[in-house]
Amino acid sequence: MLKTVGLLLFSMWFPSVWCEAGIVPKPLSVIERRGTFRITPHTRLYAAEGLESEARLFMADIVPLLDHGIARSEQLRGADIVLRLDSALEAEEYLLQIAPGRMTLSGGTPCGVFYALQSLRQLIAEHGASIPALEIHDKPDMVYRGAMLDVSRHFFPVEEVKRFIDLLALHKLNRFHWHLTDDQGWRIEIRRYPRLTEIGSQRRETLVGVMREGKTMRFDHIPYGGYYTQDEVREIVSYAAARHIEVIPEIDMPGHGMGALAAYPWLGCTGGPYEVWTRWGVSEDLYCAGRETTFTFIEHVLSEILALFPSRQIHIGGDECPVTRWQDCPQCRRRMQTERLADETALRSYFVRRIQQWLQARGREIIGWDELLEGELSSEVTLMVWRDPAHAYEAIRRGCRVILSPKQYCYLDYSQTADPVRYEPPCHDTRYVPLRQVYRLEPFDRLRPEERSQVLGVQGNVWTEYMPGMECVEFMILPRLAALAEVGWACERKCYSDFMTRMPVLIALYEKLEYRYADYVFRGIE
Numbered sequence: 001m002l003k004t005v006g007l008l009l010f011s012m013w014f015p016s017v018w019c020e021a022g023i024v025p026k027p028l029s030v031i032e033r034r035g036t037f038r039i040t041p042h043t044r045l046y047a048a049e050g051l052e053s054e055a056r057l058f059m060a061d062i063v064p065l066l067d068h069g070i071a072r073s074e075q076l077r078g079a080d081i082v083l084r085l086d087s088a089l090e091a092e093e094y095l096l097q098i099a100p101g102r103m104t105l106s107g108g109t110p111c112g113v114f115y116a117l118q119s120l121r122q123l124i125a126e127h128g129a130s131i132p133a134l135e136i137h138d139k140p141d142m143v144y145r146g147a148m149l150d151v152s153r154h155f156f157p158v159e160e161v162k163r164f165i166d167l168l169a170l171h172k173l174n175r176f177h178w179h180l181t182d183d184q185g186w187r188i189e190i191r192r193y194p195r196l197t198e199i200g201s202q203r204r205e206t207l208v209g210v211m212r213e214g215k216t217m218r219f220d221h222i223p224y225g226g227y228y229t230q231d232e233v234r235e236i237v238s239y240a241a242a243r244h245i246e247v248i249p250e251i252d253m254p255g256h257g258m259g260a261l262a263a264y265p266w267l268g269c270t271g272g273p274y275e276v277w278t279r280w281g282v283s284e285d286l287y288c289a290g291r292e293t294t295f296t297f298i299e300h301v302l303s304e305i306l307a308l309f310p311s312r313q314i315h316i317g318g319d320e321c322p323v324t325r326w327q328d329c330p331q332c333r334r335r336m337q338t339e340r341l342a343d344e345t346a347l348r349s350y351f352v353r354r355i356q357q358w359l360q361a362r363g364r365e366i367i368g369w370d371e372l373l374e375g376e377l378s379s380e381v382t383l384m385v386w387r388d389p390a391h392a393y394e395a396i397r398r399g400c401r402v403i404l405s406p407k408q409y410c411y412l413d414y415s416q417t418a419d420p421v422r423y424e425p426p427c428h429d430t431r432y433v434p435l436r437q438v439y440r441l442e443p444f445d446r447l448r449p450e451e452r453s454q455v456l457g458v459q460g461n462v463w464t465e466y467m468p469g470m471e472c473v474e475f476m477i478l479p480r481l482a483a484l485a486e487v488g489w490a491c492e493r494k495c496y497s498d499f500m501t502r503m504p505v506l507i508a509l510y511e512k513l514e515y516r517y518a519d520y521v522f523r524g525i526e
């Protein structure tokens with residue numbers, strides 16, 4: 001008797017208990033309440049003004065997880081589930097309140113409501129239609145939480161790109177870096193230069209198996225190609241925007257441009273002929289930095305890109321540029337003389353500076369790979385660090401902002417197990433980035449407090465040399481994308497063992513949505 005009274009008193013004084021709902025990435029706080037909210041066919045959903053798109057996504061993404069539909073309500077009165085905006089919350093911040101009679105999803109903007117919805121999907125995957133009463137308060141640590149998809153090495157049709165974007169949304173990522181051009185294919189329609197897609201998007205054949213130094217290469221003799229029309233690009237940009245994901249296009253220059261050089265050989269130093277590459281690696285042929293026609297071409301291309309992509313940031317590549325061709329090119333040498341450039345690295349800085357200034361005049365900023373640090377660099381440039389994380393400290397000390405995607409943690413094309421030949425499909429297997437390793441990334445490591453704001457965020461990179469289809473992509477990135485998402489969303493409170501106790505819920509959702517994922521780690525293989 002005394003015990004019961006004690007318990008009663010305790011629960012009256014402490015009506016809420018902290019708990020660990022299986023949400024990934026980890027929310028700021030989860031408080032468990034008493035009771036359950038049951039979603040039934042009579043449940044009515046009301047969305048406040050400005051949240052029509054979120055209400056539609058509720059019907060499209062939540063309802064299929066149930067065995068039945070729910071009703072829409074035009075009025076707040078009588079509604080059981082309410083989507084609303086709350087000006088006291090930040091843009092991406094949300095509050096998900098579940099009480100026995102009412103469920104409220106509040107966000108600082110529609111984006112916050114959208115993230116509440118993503119958490120709700122995980123609760124339904126765990127509990128079905130009877131969800132325990134609780135309150136989740138959450139917001140991300142980092143502004144930039146991205147994933148890159150390389151569509152040059154292999155091409156992914158519109159529906160598959162949307163599936164990739166769906167995955168980003170599920171993990172509360174907010175940037176889709178779309179690697180659209182490379183040596184193995186130019187993948188975006190540019191009206192002014194039709195040969196970019198007629199010629200540049202097609203290759204004669206493709207290397208078979210994993211490329212190894214010194215090993216003879218075999219090819220499949222099957223022509224390969226594909227590109228996105230501008231209408232398709234618009235469709236993808238708006239599909240992503242509805243999910244609060246900004247698409248950042250990458251047009252790689254001055255290297256990784258064989259798709260363009262094959263189409264318009266006057267873009268290269270030697271004038272060609274060039275061929276769209278059929279194997280992987282780094283090409284010595286670059287855009288010629290001496291001829292004015294190169295810059296005119298790039299500006300024309302970028303004009304069409306700017307009309308398609310509203311993102312403030314445009315990625316211009318800048319990685320892996322051997323300078324042998326520029327050394328031998330009379331036009332490049334003349335440019336170096338007239339511009340008083342000491343060497344080819346300075347010539348690359350000149351190249352990038354011109355494009356950056358052109359974009360800046362049009363209200364845009366550039367992102368470039370960390371090789372750009374080798375020369376002079378404006379602090380307006382955001383560096384995407386892909387080699388050693390130490391490049392991030394250097395960039396920050398030179399005043400630049402950085403996005404972290406170092407290959408040792410963020411390359412989701414590298415193998416996931418220590419014995420890839422035994423366990424994995426063909427992949428980059430000289431390096432090993434298991435789930436635990438992705439999780440280990442510490443974005444603020446070795447930074448002074450005042451330098452932290454220069455770290456915009458983190459990104460997982462999906463290079464697709466060995467990923468011929470979306471099923472392969474899914475298998476390579478899941479569940480590692482979840483670890484990356486937690487680093488970006490909750491880096492200040494992450495803990496691997498805690499993450500692993502929450503992962504089963506996300507895995508249940510992957511299964512319901514029929515995503516392929518690598519389950520090695522859950523079978524004790526790493």
Ligand code: TNX
Pocket residue numbers: 319320369386411413428463464465
């Ligand atoms: C390096 S990261 C590359 C890509 C490759 C990738 C393979 C970067 C800027 N360049 O071209 O696809 O490694 O992991």
